[in-house]
Amino acid sequence: MKVKFSKYQGTGNDFVLIDNRNGNIAPDNFSFIEKLCDRRFGIGGDGLMLLENEDGFDFRMRYYNSDGKEGSMCGNGGRCIVAFAYRLGIISEKARFIAVDGEHEAKIITSEEAIQVSLKMIDVSDIEIGEDFYYLNTGSPHFVQFISDHENFDTYTEGKKVRYNNRFSEQGTNVNFVSIEDQGLRVSTYERGVEDETYSCGTGVVASAISASFKINRNNFKIQTKGGVLEVHFQKITEKQIENIWLTGPATHVFDGTLTT
Numbered sequence: 001m002k003v004k005f006s007k008y009q010g011t012g013n014d015f016v017l018i019d020n021r022n023g024n025i026a027p028d029n030f031s032f033i034e035k036l037c038d039r040r041f042g043i044g045g046d047g048l049m050l051l052e053n054e055d056g057f058d059f060r061m062r063y064y065n066s067d068g069k070e071g072s073m074c075g076n077g078g079r080c081i082v083a084f085a086y087r088l089g090i091i092s093e094k095a096r097f098i099a100v101d102g103e104h105e106a107k108i109i110t111s112e113e114a115i116q117v118s119l120k121m122i123d124v125s126d127i128e129i130g131e132d133f134y135y136l137n138t139g140s141p142h143f144v145q146f147i148s149d150h151e152n153f154d155t156y157t158e159g160k161k162v163r164y165n166n167r168f169s170e171q172g173t174n175v176n177f178v179s180i181e182d183q184g185l186r187v188s189t190y191e192r193g194v195e196d197e198t199y200s201c202g203t204g205v206v207a208s209a210i211s212a213s214f215k216i217n218r219n220n221f222k223i224q225t226k227g228g229v230l231e232v233h234f235q236k237i238t239e240k241q242i243e244n245i246w247l248t249g250p251a252t253h254v255f256d257g258t259l260t261t
């Protein structure tokens with residue numbers, strides 16, 4: 001069987017995308033998906049997404065981490081699948097799709113340099129504020145810790161310690177380190193399911209921006225990740241009820257290919 005795929009990246013968080021509206025790829029073929037994400041034996045990616053049909057929506061986004069297992073929501077992946085749907089002609093400037101955490105809206109903003117996608121994220125209400133951390137679910141679970149600066153900070157080693165500690169080892173968590181800088185925030189992320197530091201994490205920068213709003217009285221942030229800049233804005237209904245959350249940034253087509261399975 002021949003399977004067409006596209007490679008996309010959103011601020012360096014990279015994904016394999018497959019149009020699965022014909023249902024050719026079994027959603028539980030986890031070992032196949034893991035192999036496609038492998039950087040040495042496959043195409044390579046932090047994750048893979050299947051674009052599928054869904055009644056009442058433009059499409060369904062099915063997201064897998066690079067370990068081949070179905071993950072929770074991926075913010076950068078959500079932006080990339082919208083750019084993919086736009087290129088396939090499934091949507092025009094606006095999209096309404098369903099993902100593992102529920103319904104999402106998105107808007108395409110085109111410029112001469114790149115396609116930018118604004119993605120509406122789920123509302124956030126359950127925010128744990130610890131002595132030196134924040135823990136919240138922005139579609140995926142995120143542990144957020146503030147650090148004084150990122151110079152010489154080892155995100156992989158420190159993130160892995162939290163991800164595998166007694167509290168999180170079974171379910172896992174994504175771990176973000178945030179420093180407050182003149183221009184906004186700098187965020188680095190260790191991702192569950194990739195089990196490594198990635199260049200950027202969309203749900204992670206959303207969690208970081210919400211956490212930062214407890215320290216700085218703002219509702220919009222520019223966030224520097226290893227792979228580029230993302231923007232987050234939201235509305236605080238109450239101190240711990242956050243709604244109308246939008247994540248914006250580039251969603252870039254890298255290349256297309258065909259697999260023979």
Ligand SMILES: N[C@@H](CCC[C@H](N)C(=O)O)C(=O)O
Nearest residue numbers: 071072074075076201202203
């Ligand atoms: N890269 C993602 C987050 C993906 C979800 C995650 N690794 C998990 O299943 O925990 C993003 O951009 O949000």
